[in-house]
Amino acid sequence: MNRNILSAVLVALATGCATTPMHSDRLDEARAEVEKVSADPLAQQAAGKDVEEARNDLQRAETALQQRQAPVDVDHLAYLALRHAQSGEARIAEARARQQVAQAQDERNRVQLHERELEAQNARSAAENAKSSAAAAQNDAANAQSELANARQELKDLQAKQTARGLVMTLSDVLFDTGQATLKPGADRALDRLAQFLKDSPGTNLLVEGHTDSVGTDDYNLALSQRRAQSVADALSTRGVATDRVQTKGLGKAYPVASNDTQAGRQQNRRVEIVFSDKSGQFAQSSP
Amino acid sequence: MSPRIITFSALALVTAALGAGCATQGPIPTQQLTMARTLVEQADKADAQRYAPADLQRAHDELSSAEKAVNDQKYDDARRYAENAQVDADLASARASSGEAQRAAREVDRTIDTLKQESERHANDPGAH
Numbered sequence: 001m002n003r004n005i006l007s008a009v010l011v012a013l014a015t016g017c018a019t020t021p022m023h024s025d026r027l028d029e030a031r032a033e034v035e036k037v038s039a040d041p042l043a044q045q046a047a048g049k050d051v052e053e054a055r056n057d058l059q060r061a062e063t064a065l066q067q068r069q070a071p072v073d074v075d076h077l078a079y080l081a082l083r084h085a086q087s088g089e090a091r092i093a094e095a096r097a098r099q100q101v102a103q104a105q106d107e108r109n110r111v112q113l114h115e116r117e118l119e120a121q122n123a124r125s126a127a128e129n130a131k132s133s134a135a136a137a138q139n140d141a142a143n144a145q146s147e148l149a150n151a152r153q154e155l156k157d158l159q160a161k162q163t164a165r166g167l168v169m170t171l172s173d174v175l176f177d178t179g180q181a182t183l184k185p186g187a188d189r190a191l192d193r194l195a196q197f198l199k200d201s202p203g204t205n206l207l208v209e210g211h212t213d214s215v216g217t218d219d220y221n222l223a224l225s226q227r228r229a230q231s232v233a234d235a236l237s238t239r240g241v242a243t244d245r246v247q248t249k250g251l252g253k254a255y256p257v258a259s260n261d262t263q264a265g266r267q268q269n270r271r272v273e274i275v276f277s278d279k280s281g282q283f284a285q286s287s288p
Numbered sequence: 289m290s291p292r293i294i295t296f297s298a299l300a301l302v303t304a305a306l307g308a309g310c311a312t313q314g315p316i317p318t319q320q321l322t323m324a325r326t327l328v329e330q331a332d333k334a335d336a337q338r339y340a341p342a343d344l345q346r347a348h349d350e351l352s353s354a355e356k357a358v359n360d361q362k363y364d365d366a367r368r369y370a371e372n373a374q375v376d377a378d379l380a381s382a383r384a385s386s387g388e389a390q391r392a393a394r395e396v397d398r399t400i401d402t403l404k405q406e407s408e409r410h411a412n413d414p415g416a417h
Contacts, residue, residue, distance in 0.1 A: 086379050087383075090382035090383045097389035097390040101393050104396040108399065108400050112403065114407060115406075
């Protein structure tokens with residue numbers, strides 16, 4: 001009797017006082033979760049403590065199961081393992097997100113840098129454009145200045161004189177045959193220059209005036225002065241100057257520039273005067 | 289010692305073992321409860337309500353159960369509940385922190401997409417700034 005009772009007590013104690021099942025669903029779940037989190041490459045770095053705790057819990061749960069401890073204890077330890085493993089997963093996900101943010105910030109810096117480079121490039125090419133525009137403008141200015149200098153030189157070559165009527169150029173008597181309106185070849189150079197000047201100064205018009213000395217009748221002198229003026233106009237027309245830019249006038253002996261009493265004076269009076277308009281075609285005075 | 293006394297003792301032992309659900313009650317799990325309260329408080333502060341509301345709720349429930357078990361003098365239950373509350377609260381905190389980091393990652397991704405689009409527009413239309 002006593003022995004039987006003692007045996008019963010011993011059996012009860014040895015079996016851990018329970019009919020422990022050899023299986024726990026919760027433990028299966030915990031095993032899978034711990035295995036999963038352990039396999040993650042970031043496990044050690046991002047969730048070392050969680051993984052370690054999860055493994056310890058799991059080990060205790062396995063031991064509890066083997067020792068046939070109460071299912072509530074096995075499940076409890078498995079639950080701790082499961083939750084620690086899940087915390088580990090959350091911390092790994094957090095680490096990944098932080099890496100992503102860091103990479104994204106690098107990427108953002110890269111994009112912004114690229115943007116700035118692009119802007120700098122645009123600014124540089126704008127500067128280049130401005131510079132070449134400036135150079136072109138300077139070139140234009142230089143050209144205009146040299147054209148002006150050329151025109152001035154041409155006028156100087158034409159021996160034009162500034163008078164109250166504007167610039168006036170005198171073709172002397174020696175360029176005409178005596179008593180004739182025909183121009184001598186010696187006038188060619190002056191006429192070439194005059195035509196060139198008119199080509200370079202498209203706004204300038206001419207008034208060509210013939211003058212004579214006092215020898216001979218007024219009709220003769222007027223007619224001769226008119227024909228000589230016309231000869232000059234024709235010569236310019238031959239050189240490509242539009243006829244509407246050149247007016248002619250025969251003034252006869254009315255406007256001497258020297259005394260008709262001497263040979264030298266009369267020669268000075270026999271002349272053709274060419275009056276230049278301003279650049280807009282206006283003459284300072286319509287007539288002497 | 290008479291056989292009678294032996295028999296009585298043995299019976300008492302068996303009865304006690306079975307009656308107590310074969311558990312011997314441990315001490316009041318003061319330390320576990322303190323730790324559980326601390327961790328639940330941290331989870332509350334970590335905005336777990338936003339990112340891990342279910343985990344946070346479970347942590348609160350387990351902590352309540354632990355406190356109730358202490359009142360009922362079921363100290364082993366109390367210890368298990370307190371330990372559960374600890375891991376639940378820790379999980380809620382971890383998920384809150386992770387959720388916040390992932391939100392930041394999505395945001396920065398969006399910013400970059402916008403930047404890239406602007407950059408491409410500028411590349412196609414260098415005059416526009």
